[in-house]
Amino acid sequence: MARHAVILAGGQCKWGVREAHLVDLFQEAAKACFDDIPTLKPKDVDGLIVASSYAGRCSFQVNTAPVIAERVGVKPTSICTRVDVLCAGGSTGIILAKGLVESGVADIVMVSGGEKLYTPQKWEVFYSELASVDHDWDGTNGMGLPPPFFSLTAQEHMMHYGSTKEQLAAVSVANYNYAATNPVAQMQKTLTLEEAMNAPSVVPPLTLYDCCPITDGAAVCIITTDEIAKKFSDRPLVYIRGTAQVCLNSVSANFPGAHLADWKHTKMAGEKAYKAAKVSPGDIKVAQTHDCFSISEVIEVEEFGFCKKGEGGEFCGSKQIELGGKVPVNTDGGLLACGHPFGATGIRQGIEMLKQLQGRARHQVNGADIGLTHNLSGANAEHTVLIYGREPVK
Amino acid sequence: MAVLGIPILENLYPSTMDMWPLEAKEFNRNWQFYENLKQGKLTTTKCKDCGLVSWPPRVICPECYSENLEYTDLPNKGKIIVFSEEVRGVPLGFESPLIHAVIDLGVAPARRVLSRIVNCPAGVLKRGDEVQLAVFPVPALPIDKGKLGTVMSERVFFAFEPVKK
Numbered sequence: 001m002a003r004h005a006v007i008l009a010g011g012q013c014k015w016g017v018r019e020a021h022l023v024d025l026f027q028e029a030a031k032a033c034f035d036d037i038p039t040l041k042p043k044d045v046d047g048l049i050v051a052s053s054y055a056g057r058c059s060f061q062v063n064t065a066p067v068i069a070e071r072v073g074v075k076p077t078s079i080c081t082r083v084d085v086l087c088a089g090g091s092t093g094i095i096l097a098k099g100l101v102e103s104g105v106a107d108i109v110m111v112s113g114g115e116k117l118y119t120p121q122k123w124e125v126f127y128s129e130l131a132s133v134d135h136d137w138d139g140t141n142g143m144g145l146p147p148p149f150f151s152l153t154a155q156e157h158m159m160h161y162g163s164t165k166e167q168l169a170a171v172s173v174a175n176y177n178y179a180a181t182n183p184v185a186q187m188q189k190t191l192t193l194e195e196a197m198n199a200p201s202v203v204p205p206l207t208l209y210d211c212c213p214i215t216d217g218a219a220v221c222i223i224t225t226d227e228i229a230k231k232f233s234d235r236p237l238v239y240i241r242g243t244a245q246v247c248l249n250s251v252s253a254n255f256p257g258a259h260l261a262d263w264k265h266t267k268m269a270g271e272k273a274y275k276a277a278k279v280s281p282g283d284i285k286v287a288q289t290h291d292c293f294s295i296s297e298v299i300e301v302e303e304f305g306f307c308k309k310g311e312g313g314e315f316c317g318s319k320q321i322e323l324g325g326k327v328p329v330n331t332d333g334g335l336l337a338c339g340h341p342f343g344a345t346g347i348r349q350g351i352e353m354l355k356q357l358q359g360r361a362r363h364q365v366n367g368a369d370i371g372l373t374h375n376l377s378g379a380n381a382e383h384t385v386l387i388y389g390r391e392p393v394k
Numbered sequence: 395m396a397v398l399g400i401p402i403l404e405n406l407y408p409s410t411m412d413m414w415p416l417e418a419k420e421f422n423r424n425w426q427f428y429e430n431l432k433q434g435k436l437t438t439t440k441c442k443d444c445g446l447v448s449w450p451p452r453v454i455c456p457e458c459y460s461e462n463l464e465y466t467d468l469p470n471k472g473k474i475i476v477f478s479e480e481v482r483g484v485p486l487g488f489e490s491p492l493i494h495a496v497i498d499l500g501v502a503p504a505r506r507v508l509s510r511i512v513n514c515p516a517g518v519l520k521r522g523d524e525v526q527l528a529v530f531p532v533p534a535l536p537i538d539k540g541k542l543g544t545v546m547s548e549r550v551f552f553a554f555e556p557v558k559k
Contacts, residue, residue: 140415145485203480259506
């Protein structure tokens with residue numbers, strides 16, 4: 001009988017500026033995950049995937065997986081490894097775990113992700129971000145911190161499609177308001193359009209609320225098969241139906257689109273994941289897309305087919321991303337308000353999708369049965385898409 | 395010079411904290427690119443077998459996997475397609491204003507090179523402005539040569555600057 005991967009449970013620690021060590025955060029998140037499924041014990045876990053990109057630079061720790069395994073009390077026998085795909089590390093862990101449990105290599109895999117980015121001296125994380133892009137060719141131009149790159153992206157979207165600053169602000173407002181009651185989010189406050197429009201400048205046209213913060217945090221989820229999941233939980237099963245990960249460039253100068261607002265690789269990742277999941281854009285009831293910047297969400301809703309190319313600004317500006325809209329997006333607050341500890345973000349998205357598809361989300365989308373999560377990595381260098389559903393692909 | 399909090403790193407060079415490329419021949423097979431820059435030339439590699447010009451330079455052709463590559467000149471002048479200006483919050487290692495631009499150098503694969511604009515105050519640049527290559531020195535690379543001691547290997551990097559009208 002075919003084995004189908006499901007996300008069984010998940011949890012995250014409080015995200016933000018944390019007075020804690022990297023491995024402390026992983027322990028807190030593991031506890032939150034097991035609290036979500038009291039029938040499952042650490043001894044039941046046979047595989048561990050750790051997603052962390054900055055452990056090496058900010059915590060002076062490589063070969064992270066054995067360290068995390070020991071701290072969280074799991075003793076892996078099928079897989080114990082770390083992945084580094086920056087912002088998509090958590091999603092990549094879930095994709096790999098799906099393959100491992102469906103092939104029978106592993107049965108119950110803990111996918112964990114986390115970063116400790118606030119170092120004792122404030123300059124260090126900003127400086128270390130030069131490693132997030134191609135060091136020799138983009139880092140040397142000061143592209144390590146992403147606001148300039150996404151300023152160029154926003155300007156080209158405005159030039160080619162006529163999107164407006166108000167439409168960008170509408171994304172920030174929606175996502176902050178989703179996070180206002182999220183107890184583990186970094187930003188827990190409501191935001192008005194007026195506040196967003198009058199915020200301090202970062203790199204024009206981007207202002208404060210257009211940009212996600214720097215975040216300490218961790219998240220953990222459990223990936224297993226549907227048959228194993230039934231032994232531990234009576235909740236509805238949430239299947240990982242299809243995935244894709246597309247990389248067409250690394251150096252920003254080799255961007256694959258006609259301009260910086262034409263995200264061909266995003267579109268390709270979406271189409272491939274839809275095909276694998278046997279769904280179409282119209283089937284997506286809820287999405288968690290990579291809102292590292294407000295402009296990112298505007299472009300993503302276009303490339304994933306929630307609206308026509310070029311109409312993302314209008315889509316987001318007319319409340320289609322809010323509850324009751326065509327596709328509610330980033331219903332837990334997204335990167336903009338939850339924060340973005342790179343390797344943990346894809347797991348945070350998976351946990352929100354688990355809750356949405358089980359009908360227990362804080363901002364529940366009525367009838368949510370199919371959902372999409374997405375990450376962008378680096379200077380728009382890679383795109384990762386997962387489609388979750390209440391039924392397996394048949 | 396002491397490193398705050400880590401006295402054992404006094405006078406030691408940590409390449410893992412170096413924002414500039416390790417350009418020297420001992421550490422980089424594309425060292426010729428930087429030597430060409432020192433002559434005021436922006437270059438990249440071209441495959442002598444299939445003809446593909448790559449950016450940035452490399453040691454194998456990504457198309458046909460030939461190792462038979464040669465350096466070829468790229469134009470030193472181009473036009474700004476779009477640019478951004480960061481005035482406050484400029485990261486360590488860069489001065490305000492930190493200006494980035496997508497530049498059209500007129501030939502593939504350099505129709506949309508993303509680079510930095512230097513020697514230019516904030517608020518004066520316009521889309522369509524002509525810019526030219528600007529080569530500048532960056533700190534020399536200290537290479538441990540054993541008994542010979544530490545040899546300083548000169549380094550340069552590049553950006554673009556407005557063409558004076």
